[in-house]
Amino acid sequence: MTTTATQDPQDRPARERASSSGVSGASGTSGAALAALPGVLSSALAWTDAHRTRFALPDDVLEPHTQVNATLKPLGELAQLGSTIRRTTAPGTPEHERAGDLVTYAWEQVHEGALLLELLRAEPFAAYPYEIYAAFAGYGLRHEGFEALARPLTATRAWAHTEQHANRQLGLVNSERRVGVVTHTDAGGVLSRTWLGGLSEPWMFEGPSGYALTHTVFHLTDWGRMPDRVPEKIDGYLRTWLPAWADGCLESGQWDLTGELLAVAASLPGPAPAELLDAVWPVLADVQHPTGCVPETGAPVQDPAPDPYPFIDCYHSTLVTAFAAALSLRSLRSPGQTDGSPPGRERRTA
Numbered sequence: 001m002t003t004t005a006t007q008d009p010q011d012r013p014a015r016e017r018a019s020s021s022g023v024s025g026a027s028g029t030s031g032a033a034l035a036a037l038p039g040v041l042s043s044a045l046a047w048t049d050a051h052r053t054r055f056a057l058p059d060d061v062l063e064p065h066t067q068v069n070a071t072l073k074p075l076g077e078l079a080q081l082g083s084t085i086r087r088t089t090a091p092g093t094p095e096h097e098r099a100g101d102l103v104t105y106a107w108e109q110v111h112e113g114a115l116l117l118e119l120l121r122a123e124p125f126a127a128y129p130y131e132i133y134a135a136f137a138g139y140g141l142r143h144e145g146f147e148a149l150a151r152p153l154t155a156t157r158a159w160a161h162t163e164q165h166a167n168r169q170l171g172l173v174n175s176e177r178r179v180g181v182v183t184h185t186d187a188g189g190v191l192s193r194t195w196l197g198g199l200s201e202p203w204m205f206e207g208p209s210g211y212a213l214t215h216t217v218f219h220l221t222d223w224g225r226m227p228d229r230v231p232e233k234i235d236g237y238l239r240t241w242l243p244a245w246a247d248g249c250l251e252s253g254q255w256d257l258t259g260e261l262l263a264v265a266a267s268l269p270g271p272a273p274a275e276l277l278d279a280v281w282p283v284l285a286d287v288q289h290p291t292g293c294v295p296e297t298g299a300p301v302q303d304p305a306p307d308p309y310p311f312i313d314c315y316h317s318t319l320v321t322a323f324a325a326a327l328s329l330r331s332l333r334s335p336g337q338t339d340g341s342p343p344g345r346e347r348r349t350a
Helices: 014-021 032-050 071-090 094-109 111-122 130-136 144-153 164-181 188-193 207-220 232-251 253-266 272-285 317-333
Strands: none
Touching: 014 094, 032 071, 032 094, 032 272, 032 317, 071 094, 071 130, 071 317, 094 111, 094 130, 111 130, 111 144, 130 144, 130 164, 164 188, 164 207, 188 207, 207 232, 207 253, 232 253, 232 272, 253 317, 272 317
């Protein structure tokens, strides 16, 4: 990944700071991540909470002209990442309560599942209503009517043979697990067809393959909740190459992808990759605006205004930063801990 290095407030390139911290292999600063993470998590969640109305669905959300990526997608991400943060943080903490409030808000926006049922009726061939619903179902929020309609739809031949990229299919398998139905195919077979599952040459890493890689891990581990689902070979491959990839993302100012790679690092089984987390988190913490938001890409601005970036250019990276921070804190404080949820039933149906 090669673009101009971004600058920190002291005009020192992020690449230089990352290298001096150990992201490229030097010894890390012990405890640097733990020192930065609580503030990063708290600030990112505070910004998200203060901007919750920006995730609100428009009145015409069910109309054909409505842009899904600008309406339902952000809300689904709020539900998914908020529910993971809620499960990952300690009960009684402000972060735990705030994340729960955000999930409740998202559930209210879909009328406690009724709006998703209307979407499924209108587009029975589409996977996205089911995937959004699964984010809530995995949290324990259910709608009987939605599941009654989804059950026969997900048993069709068309559902089992929808043509999509392997990492997207893995996401659908995880959605089926979360809802608690028999999966339409085996996750292991799908994983082997992904960029990550094939242990692709690490120097072939770039933006699209990076996001495919991170989401493969998220779907495989149910968004970091079940690290033990990562096979040993993939675990070793990621531990070897994540530092180099993170280094490239820092150099090119890819803050959103940096956050996703940190979430991947914190989703691995066994001991946390502390050296990597110690090296990268202080850099991302410096990129975070005092209000708590994080830009997706580019040089961080020094504007003290309450909204230094357009919402569409920072909401996802801010959510990802909070998500990665919560997982990293869990990984560093309680290695190998999961929420104890049993895996969904999995069996090939076609």
